Amino acid sequence: MKTADILLIEDDLNQCESTACLLEQAGFSTDTAHSCQQAQACLDQHQYDAVITDLNLPDGEGIQILPHARQVQPEILFFVLTGDPSIPQAVKAMRKGVTDYFAKPFDDSELIDRLSHTIAQSRQKRTLKTTESRLSPHPYPNGLVGNAPSIQQLRRDIESIADSRSTVLILGESGTGKTLTARAIHEQSSRRHGPFVEIDCGCLSDSLLESELFGHVAGSFTGANQNRSGKFLLADGGTIFLDEIGTASNQLQRKLLRVLQERQFEPVGSSKTHKVDVRVILATNQDLLEMVKHGTFRADLYYRINVITLRQPPLRERLPDIQNLANFHLHRICQDLERPHCILSPELLERLRQYEWPGNVRELVNVLERAVVLSRGRILHESDLPAEFGPVGDVPHADLISHGLRQVLMAPERDLIEQALRKHQGKRQAAARELGIDRTTLYKKMKRLGLLPSNRDTHVPLPNID
Ligand SMILES: Nc1ncnc2c1ncn2[C@@H]1O[C@H](COP(=O)(O)OP(=O)(O)OP(=O)(O)O)[C@@H](O)[C@H]1O
Ligand SMILES: [Mg+2]
Structure with missing residues (x-):
C-alpha cells in the first residue's frame, strides 16, 4: 500500500503540533518546519508528496516556498492554510500554482479527505505520464544527446550512411560515444x-x-576441445563492431582485410570457407595513419576501412x-538506482x-x-564531486545568505552527528550523550539531515489511497 509524505509549515507551535498529529493519525508521514528557511532545507533533503503551508511565516509568506518546492520537485502538491481567507488572496494563490486552499479553522475530516483525494489523483496522473513517456520515442534521435554542431552533423551522417553496407571507421577519444x-x-x-555483435580487440591476446x-x-x-563459431558467423545478417582496431596484430589485420574484401574467412585450424553477410564498423582512439607511417598498421587495411569516417567530438x-547530457544521465541513474530524482545545484x-x-x-x-x-x-552539490575537481570553492557571502543559515549549518551538524555515531x-x-542532546532531539536531527538508514521505509500507510 502506498504512503504519502507531507511537509507541514506552520509557525504557531501549538497549531503545528496539533495539525501534524492529525496528519500522522490519518497515516501521513509528516515533517514540520516553522519558517521559509527551515522549509527550504527540508525540501532539499527529502522528497515529499505535498507541502501544506501557513501563509504568514516569520521570514516571509508561505507562498514564497512554492518556486523552490517546484524546482526540486515539479510534481509536488502545494496547499495553503490561512487564518485570514479572502477571495482575492485565494485567487492570487491559485494563479501562482497552488493546488488547494484551506481556510482556518478547518474541518479535520474535510482536510484529510481533500488531501487524500488530491494525492491519489495526482499519483494516477503521474503513473499515466510515466507510462506515456516510456512509450514515447527518445527525445534525442539515435540516443545521442547534445545540440553542438558536431553532434548534429554526426546524427545527420549516421542517418545517411546507416542503410549502406559500407565499412565505417569511428574515430574518437575514449568515452566519447563510439559504441x-x-x-x-x-x-x-x-x-x-x-544481430549487433561487439568485440573489443584490445582485451584479448592475438x-x-x-x-x-x-x-x-x-x-x-x-x-580447443570442440568446434566453436566465431563472432563473424554470429553477426551474419547484422553488424559487427570491432572496437580498438589499432591493437590488432599483423596476422589478424591480414585476415580482416580478406573478410572486408571478400566477406569470407576460414575458422582457425579449418580449411572450410564461410561466407557471411555482415556490415563492419570499426573504432579506434589511435592515429591509424601515423601507425601506417611507422609500419605498425597495414596500409592496405587502412585504406580499406577508411571508407566512411565519423569523428566523435571530445x-x-x-x-x-554538458547540462543536457548531465540531466539525461542523472534521470537514468536515479531510475536505475531507484532513488528519488536528483537535481544539480548551479555551482556544481x-x-x-x-x-x-x-x-x-x-x-x-x-x-x-x-x-x-x-x-x-x-x-x-560541489562537495559531491571527486577529488579531481579540486577543493570546493569558497561560497561567496551573498550565496551563503541565499542558502539560509539553517541549510549552511547542516553540513557541520551532519558531520558531528556522524562522528558521534561512528x-x-x-x-x-x-x-546523543556525547553531543549533549537528548535521544529524541538526535532522532529528529537525524531525520531532518537524512541520516536515518531506512528513512523512506518507515511510513504509515495512507488511508483511502489505491
Ligand atoms: N552523445 C551522447 N549522448 C548520451 N550519452 C552519451 C553520448 N556519448 C556518450 N555517451 C555515454 O557515455 C558513455 C560512454 O560511451 P561509449 O561507450 O559509447 O564511448 P566509447 O567512445 O565507445 O568509449 P571507449 O573508447 O572506452 O570504448 C556511455 O554511458 C554512453 O551512453
Ligand atoms: Mg566503446
Whole structure:
C-alpha cells in the first residue's frame, strides 16, 4: 500500500503540533518546519508528496516556498492554510500554482479527505505520464544527446550512411560515444532486426582474438576441445563492431582485410570457407595513419576501412552540451538506482562546465553516479564531486545568505552527528550523550539531515489511497 509524505509549515507551535498529529493519525508521514528557511532545507533533503503551508511565516509568506518546492520537485502538491481567507488572496494563490486552499479553522475530516483525494489523483496522473513517456520515442534521435554542431552533423551522417553496407571507421577519444554511434548506425539500418555483435580487440591476446572472431575447430590449439563459431558467423545478417582496431596484430589485420574484401574467412585450424553477410564498423582512439607511417598498421587495411569516417567530438569541445547530457544521465541513474530524482545545484553545474573531461562522457556518467550515491539530499552539490575537481570553492557571502543559515549549518551538524555515531558504533543513546542532546532531539536531527538508514521505509500507510 502506498504512503504519502507531507511537509507541514506552520509557525504557531501549538497549531503545528496539533495539525501534524492529525496528519500522522490519518497515516501521513509528516515533517514540520516553522519558517521559509527551515522549509527550504527540508525540501532539499527529502522528497515529499505535498507541502501544506501557513501563509504568514516569520521570514516571509508561505507562498514564497512554492518556486523552490517546484524546482526540486515539479510534481509536488502545494496547499495553503490561512487564518485570514479572502477571495482575492485565494485567487492570487491559485494563479501562482497552488493546488488547494484551506481556510482556518478547518474541518479535520474535510482536510484529510481533500488531501487524500488530491494525492491519489495526482499519483494516477503521474503513473499515466510515466507510462506515456516510456512509450514515447527518445527525445534525442539515435540516443545521442547534445545540440553542438558536431553532434548534429554526426546524427545527420549516421542517418545517411546507416542503410549502406559500407565499412565505417569511428574515430574518437575514449568515452566519447563510439559504441553508442556504432549501435545507432545498426539500429537505423535495415539490418536492425539482425544481430549487433561487439568485440573489443584490445582485451584479448592475438590467438584468442582470432579464434573469437573467426571461430575454431576442435584440436586446432591446446584447450580447443570442440568446434566453436566465431563472432563473424554470429553477426551474419547484422553488424559487427570491432572496437580498438589499432591493437590488432599483423596476422589478424591480414585476415580482416580478406573478410572486408571478400566477406569470407576460414575458422582457425579449418580449411572450410564461410561466407557471411555482415556490415563492419570499426573504432579506434589511435592515429591509424601515423601507425601506417611507422609500419605498425597495414596500409592496405587502412585504406580499406577508411571508407566512411565519423569523428566523435571530445566533450571539452562541446561543453554547452554538458547540462543536457548531465540531466539525461542523472534521470537514468536515479531510475536505475531507484532513488528519488536528483537535481544539480548551479555551482556544481558550473564546475562541470569548467572541467576538462579527459574521460569524456563516460567520466561524466561516472561522476554523476558517484554523486547520486554519496549525496544525502536531492540536490547534488560541489562537495559531491571527486577529488579531481579540486577543493570546493569558497561560497561567496551573498550565496551563503541565499542558502539560509539553517541549510549552511547542516553540513557541520551532519558531520558531528556522524562522528558521534561512528564513535559509539551507531548507538544513538551514547551518541546523543556525547553531543549533549537528548535521544529524541538526535532522532529528529537525524531525520531532518537524512541520516536515518531506512528513512523512506518507515511510513504509515495512507488511508483511502489505491
Ligand atoms: N552523445 C551522447 N549522448 C548520451 N550519452 C552519451 C553520448 N556519448 C556518450 N555517451 C555515454 O557515455 C558513455 C560512454 O560511451 P561509449 O561507450 O559509447 O564511448 P566509447 O567512445 O565507445 O568509449 P571507449 O573508447 O572506452 O570504448 C556511455 O554511458 C554512453 O551512453
Ligand atoms: Mg566503446
